[in-house]
Amino acid sequence: MLEPVDNKNETAGANPPKSKSYKDFFNYFGEERVVHDRFAEFRTRLISHIVPIFSRMGIVPDTISYVGITFLAGVILYFVRNPVVAVLFLAGHVFFDGVDGAYARHTGKASQSGAFTDLVCDQFGMVVVSLMVIFHHMVAPLIGAVYMALYLMVVVFGVIINAIGLKTRITVTSKYFLYLTYAAWAIWEVNLFAPMMTFFSAIMALQVLIGYLRLKRGIRKKFDSEVRFSAGDPYSGKLNYIFNLAIPALVLLIILIWGNWIPLRAMIDIPKQSVSWSQGIPLIPEEKTEQLLGFGIQNKDFLVLCRKPDDHLEVTRFSESGQAGQSFTIPEYVSPMFGTFPVDRNILLIPDDTTRLLMGIDLDASFAARQAVMVMTLPFKYLRVTAMTTGEWKGKKVWLAANYLYTRRTYVIDPEKALKKGYLLGGLIASYVNAGYPHGMVIRDRTVIEYNRSPLQKLIYAAPLKSVIAGTNLMDAAKTSFFAPRDDVFGPAIYGDSLVVLSPEGKLYKLPLAAFLVTTQKSDSKRTPH
Known part of the structure; x- marks a missing residue:
């Protein structure tokens, strides 16, 4: 699902100045930014009637983020004990996930540090649900671990790409699909975690590969010297480039063959005798x-x-x-x-x-x-x-x-x-x-x-x-x-x-x-x- 990272700051005034666009703060979305702009502004208008109450109480946006994290304790406690209750706690976490950034934008003091807090708190929901799914044997541990690792890598790569000004393209993540899959299990006892995590892991693996290549190229252009090799340098040239790519590939191949020699032999072994059943x-x-x-x-x-x-x-x-x-x-x-x-x-x-x-x-x-x-x-x-x-x-x-x-x-x-x-x-x-x-x-x-x-x-x-x-x-x-x-x-x-x-x-x-x-x-x- 395409998802924004809302921005907020740590304090809010009673008479806020005009807010900055949350385009300028920490996020990991890209060309789909227009959709997120509209969605963010809609949430800002939606909570406008409760902003004065929060302001008079002296609540800062980070507090709302931390309240959202506390709701995850309910998710953990009721994950299998009472799944419907856990879904309600998860819905509360999602609600506060959206309110914190909208509250910060409405007060007009959204900041990078607030966006960072929002970013970190938002990902806790995905991590908690994924860990609970693995812990309660609803999915194979390997599938769950790969899914969670790839998800976090997509987020980190997206943030870094935007932070150094490369501009992220469309970012596809699946946090809300994960939540809906858990809701389906909680209400109808339908377990779709394995196909859902496998499908999105394949998509995110491609995203990670593309993100790494874009970051590598962008960092090189932005921070490295334009002239890396002098004329006649033995390290230059296409053959040397291919050679340097081949070395890690060869090392990997040797490790894989050495570590899997017995099963590889078993795959091509031939029978020593013929028998009649x-x-x-x-x-x-x-x-x-x-x-x-x-x-x-x-x-x-x-x-x-x-x-x-x-x-x-x-x-x-x-x-x-x-x-x-x-x-x-x-x-x-x-x-x-x-x-x-x-x-x-x-x-x-x-x-x-x-x-x-x-x-x-x-x-x-x-x-x-x-x-x-x-x-x-x-x-x-x-x-x-x-x-x-x-x-x-x-x-x-x-x-x-x-x-x-x-x-x-x-x-x-x-x-x-x-x-x-x-x-x-x-x-x-x-x-x-x-x-x-x-x-x-x-x-x-x-x-x-x-x-x-x-x-x-x-x-x-x-x-x-x-x-x-x-x-x-x-x-x-x-x-x-x-x-x-x-x-x-x-x-x-x-x-x-x-x-x-x-x-x-x-x-x-x-x-x-x-x-x-x-x-x-x-x-x-x-x-x-x-």
């Missing part, structure tokens, strides 16, 4: 309309989590033949981080992205009660876990939790220690470098089997657990790799003597473990004496 009986009939969210395996049964047409979530026990058995419901807010759920004896482990907790569900009690009986919740904290399994390491039961691109590591966790410490990594025993895009994993015969779903190449790797923990990354340690039957499957998991995956439609695919594990075990036994 067989298709089993669909666990969910084709005429069913439920959405499959994930599955786990307990003994000979499949535990399938689906979102039903009425939006409730249900875990159903299926046999290999597709015969449905007992079921129970789980809370509707649950949003699984990944689609292959480990089963630790009688406990189904489901990772919830909404609360960022690993939930342990007692299967016997849940099937008996027909609703989830939680016996454990464990925070993930900063980890974005996209694959997890249970297994053994050095004779002890462990969990393996694979983190996505953020750390590119899979963590070997002692569950007892983690529960005592109160968070997943509290039980850390060891870790290793995975292939960057883990979407499912399982352990069998001291071999870790990971489905790595990179943007270009989607492969299943099988590597000795001992080798990867010793320091070799998963791809180098892998004795074999092969394609999944489809790119979008959940899995892998172990069912008897087969590796199984499940499609989003409920189709089951099987691969005998002997098709690839024999080679892996023989290779590992040659290297590891018994």
